[in-house]
Amino acid sequence: MPLVIVGIGIIALLILIMGFKLNTFVSLIIVSFGVALLLGIPVGDIVKTIETGLGGTLGHLALIFGLGAMLGKLIADAGGAQRIAMTLVNKFGEKNIQWAVVVASFIIGVALFFEVGLVLLIPIVFAISRELKVSILHLGIPMTAALSVTHGFLPPHPGPTVIAGELGANIGEVLLYGFIIAIPTVILAGPVFAKIAKKIVPESFTKTGSIASLGEQKTFKLEETPSFGISVFTALLPVILMSIATIISLLQKTMGVADNHLLAAIRFIGDAGTSMLISLLVAVYxxxxxxxxxxxxxxxxxxxxxxxxxxxxxxxxxxxxxxxVLIDGGVGDYVATMFKGTTLSPILLAWIIAAILRISLGSATVAALTTTGLVMPMLGQTDVNLALVVLATGAGSLIASHVNDAGFWMFKEYFGLSMKETFATWTLLETLISVFGLGFILLLSLFV
Structure with a gap:
């Protein structure tokens, strides 16, 4: 059975990464070869299949991912991220400090990848907690919730960008719907959950944590950094360009406006690759x-x-x-046949598969990509909104981060928590983001 072979492949991947401490990329390629052989792909076609998968994925992603990394780095190195965080902290005041951290982390999280945002914001959170004499976890939970949600739901982050490319979903729609889902999810998994976590593991809110491993931090005097307005504008410019193009395209469809050169130009500027390039050039200035x-x-x-x-x-x-390998080996078709005639929504199915793979593999991106290969053949049989399938896959791939995920260990070490405390805070936080995200996606599916 194809699913047994996939199961063997996933177990082999776990053994190679966790048991033999082999590099994740090398492990994935070894398992891809092994699974391809077991699935009966002709020996002469295996290398071609692996090259097609590797090239097809990176061909769509490398441009957006590369330009996005540069944009985030420029904002961080110029002190723009620090300006955004400190201005919001001053504006919101001591009483609403959690909300200031949420808004700052959300804006910064759109422009920076999760790990980069975490490394950049943690020293700021530590400094604020010292100054205001509040628990670092009181601010840390809302911060990581915002970073994790933007990472899971919003392009140009790798997960949603890759899945959208593979499924042929409109990346602007993914961004637009992603925002609608992300905002209530951040509120529930951030400040609201922080209050609950304090009751579940009160002792973890007394920990002082340690950021010694981050080394010397680049700090700026606030007057040396770019203005708040220009920092926010630069960080959100790709989102603004992609959103404008998507809204205009949706209006064009709704109102039945004929295509013209102006609309074509707007679509071109709003394309993920073009908008990232324009945003980078603006950031250089x-x-x-x-x-x-x-x-x-x-x-x-x-x-x-x-x-x-x-x-x-x-x-x-x-x-x-x-x-x-899963697609060419017929696993996707097998899953599609298995669920033929099922009343289970492709949105729910994508979330379930991504969740199982995430718990097994640890990597959200690998879980999301593997899910795409399994659900892709099913989507031709339904009229489901592809952007929502992308977001459901992203939500599933965030669930229950534990010992096989780097994020788990980063959170544990920075906040000085025990294993039990990390499970009760970080693992539960990621699970809530995944479940709330799915709930809001299913709710949105009733309207779009």
């Missing part, structure tokens, strides 16, 4: 040249950003190769 930073230093930031995402790109490519 606003975060660099306008602040008299030499172009050499600006380009140095861009080069550093790319070197940091190299391995992550390969891992995503490896996930794409595994996904292609």
């Amino acid at each position: 606003t975060m660099g040249l306008a602040r008299k930073i030499p172009i050499k230093d600006v380009m140095e930031s861009c080069s550093t950003a790319i070197s940091h995402i190299g391995m992550m790109l390969l891992i995503i490519g490896g996930g794409g190769a595994f996904k292609q």
Whole structure:
């Protein structure tokens, strides 16, 4: 049975990564070869299948991912992220400090990848907690909730961007619906859950944590950083461009307006790749040249950003190769046949498969990509909104982060928690994001 072979492949992946401590990319390629052989793909076609999966996934993602990493790095290195965080903290005041952290983390989380946002914001959260004498976890839970939600639901983050590309979903719609789902999810999983967590594990809110492992942090005097307005505008520019194009396209369809050169130009500018390039060029000016930073230093930031995402790109490519093996080996068709005539919504099915894979594999991106390979053949039989399937896969791939996920250990170490406390805070937080996300997606599916 194809599903037994997939199960063997996933167990082998766990053994290679956790048992033999093998690099995730290398493990994915080894398992892809092994599963391809077991599924009966002709030996002469296996390498071609793996190359197609790897190239197809990275071909769509590398441009957006690379430009996005550079954009985030420029905002961070110029002090834009610090300006956004500190301005909101001052505006919201001590009483509403959690909401200030949520809004700042959400804005920064749109522009920066999860790990980068975490490393950038944690020193700021530690400084605020010291100044206001509040628990670091009181601020840390809302911060990580906002970062995790943007990472799971909003392009240009790798998960939603890759899945949208693979399923052929409109990336602007994914972004638009992603925002509608992300905002209530952040509120429930952030400040609301922080109150509940304090009752579940009160002792974890007394911990002081440690950020020594982050090394020397780049800090700025607030007057040295770009203005709040320009920092927010630069961080959100790709979102603004993609959203405008999507809204205009939706209006065009609704009102039955004939296509013309202006609408084509708006679609071109709102394309994920184009909007990321325009945003990067704007950031080179606003975060660099306008602040008299030499172009050499600006380009140095861009080069550093790319070197940091190299391995992550390969891992995503490896996930794409595994996904292609599942498609070419007929596993996707087998799953489609198995669920033929089922009343189970493809949205729910995508979430369930992604959740099982996430718990097994640890990597949200690999879980999301593998799910795509399994549910893709089913989507031709339904008229389900593809953007919602993308978001459901993203939600499922966030569930129950535990010991096989790097995020679990980062959260544990930075906040100085025990294993039990990390499960009761971080693991539960990620599960709530996943479940609330699914709930809001199903609710939205009644209207779109």
